[in-house]
Amino acid sequence: MPAQQVPSRRAAGLALAVITSLALLTGPSDALAASPAAPKPTSGGSSPSTPDPHPPAGGWAPDGVAPGGPHLTSRGLVAPPGAPALPRGIRARGWILADLDSGAVLAARDPHGRYQPASILKVLTALSVAPNLPGRRVVTVSPQAAVAEGSAVGLLAGARYSVDQLFSALFLISANDAAIALAQANGGVARTVASMNAYAAKLGAYDTVVQTPSGLDGWQQLTSAYDMALVLRAFVNQPRLVAYSRLPSAGFPPRASKHGRVGPYQFDNHSQDFLSTVPGALVVKTGYTDAARHTYLAAAQRHGRRLGVILLRSERHPVEQFRQAGALLDWGYALKSTVEPVGMLAGPVRAGPPARDAASTVSTPVTSQALAEPAAPRGGLRWALAALAPVSALIGAVLWLGGATSARRRAIRRQARRRR
Structure with a gap:
């Protein structure tokens, strides 16, 4: 599918004026003002077992605007005019490449399409629970956490682990047992899921619905490449969490409880291929489930700029995901400064009718440090x-x-x- 070329500044300005005038005269429709509905189960199972062939679209904030700009509502490729051809071998159905400092979206495909996140959702889990869990706090692992489904580090029920140790397992080997243990230490799984949804809303991630702290699939658990770019932008500004994710290896001493004995054992960072081969590699997180397929979240820092990439419903062949992410990052860093972005990572949008100003069809871009509710515009050119x-x-x-x-x-x- 050919990339959708973003029109020139003059054409975009004319289009924006027309859209704005229509919005002011007619107001948002109920369909646009409502949050995107989660898909309904198609079987009696508790979660999907295969990818949805028709992933639902998101792309609307509570007040009916298109988060990040109208070009990002495209379900195909979106590339800036005058830019070189995008790298070959990018297998993701939905992806985004963005400057995590300026918020500029450099290119994307179906950025608001809603897909299962798999384990890259653990980045949002970490952001939500870390403020309440100091690294030296000791957690006693419950039997429920010890038998968590999917990838695990092998936590022993009844044994005690520090929060630092649980975070190392969470990031290095995507341990679901560590995710449940951290969620329970945060006040329980239900409370953590609620805080994750609240955190997503605070970021302006309106395509995201969280059901599990581990990223294991649920019928309603969906996100978008755009939303995960917002999460990644928040994550790279947390030095403590970045340090966990960059550990080359970690290990646990032996432990014993009434449930048995484990250890000692070591484990390596499963994403070391990206960290050791991509110039300026900063953070990375992988994910996989049957319904999500392969997912990927990564960022690099070069020449004082931090770029991030999200890949959803991707495949590892014929090009490994870390190479796909690296190729997109290389492409982004090679772009000339005169190339205009296709959109902007935006902040939260207040609920209610859209603001009556010329920017009412585009969410307000914010810096990576600004997460507060934006004030209503006053005076001036707008x-x-x-x-x-x-x-x-x-x-x-x-x-x-x-x-x-x-x-x-x-x-x-x-x-x-x-x-x-």
Whole structure:
């Protein structure tokens, strides 16, 4: 599928003016103002076992705007005009490449398409629980955590582990037993899931619904490449969490409880291929389930810039995911500064009707440090443009009617000449 080329600045400005005028005259529809609905189960199972062939679309904030800009609602490729060809071998159905400092989205495919996140969701888990869990705190592992489904580090029920140790297992080998143990230490799985959903909303990640702290699939557990880029931007600004994810290896001493004995044992970082081969590699997290397929989250820092990439519903062949991510990062760092972004990572959007200003179709971009609720715009050029928008719509209508009338008159004159 050919990339959707973002129009020139002049064309984009004209399109934005038209969209704004229509929005001001008609207001958002109920369909746009509502959050995207989660898909319903198609069997009696508790979670999907295969990828949805028609992943649902997201892309609308509570007030009906398109988070990040209207170009990011495309379900195909979105690339800036004048940019070199994108790397070959990118197998993800939904992906995004963004500057994590400026918020500029450099390229994407189906960025608001909603897919299962698999274990890259653990990054959101860590962001949600870390403020409540100091590294030296000791956690006694429950039997429920010790038998968690999927990838595990082998925690022993009844044994005690530090939060630092649990985080190392969470990131290095994507341990689901560590994810459950951390969630229970945070006040319980249900409370942690609620805090994860709240954290996503705080970031402006409106395509995301969380059901499990481990990333194991649920019918309603979905996210988008755009949303996970917001999560990644928050993550790279947490030095403690970045340090956990960059550990080359970790290990546990032997432990014993009434449930048995384990250890000692060591484990290596499963994402060391990215960390050791991609220039400036900063953080990385992988994921896999039957429904999600392969997912990937990664960031690098070069020349004072941090770029991040998200791959959803990807495959590892014929090109490994760390090479796909590295190729996109190389492409992004090679872009000329004159190339315009295709969108912006935006912050939270207040609920209710859209603001009556010229930017009402695009969420407000924020810096990576700003997560507070944006204040309502006051004064200045934006309100002036808002005041002129209905006038511009009226002028456009008058010009159109005038042109149509003139064309009609010319046609009458031509018919009169033919009758002579």
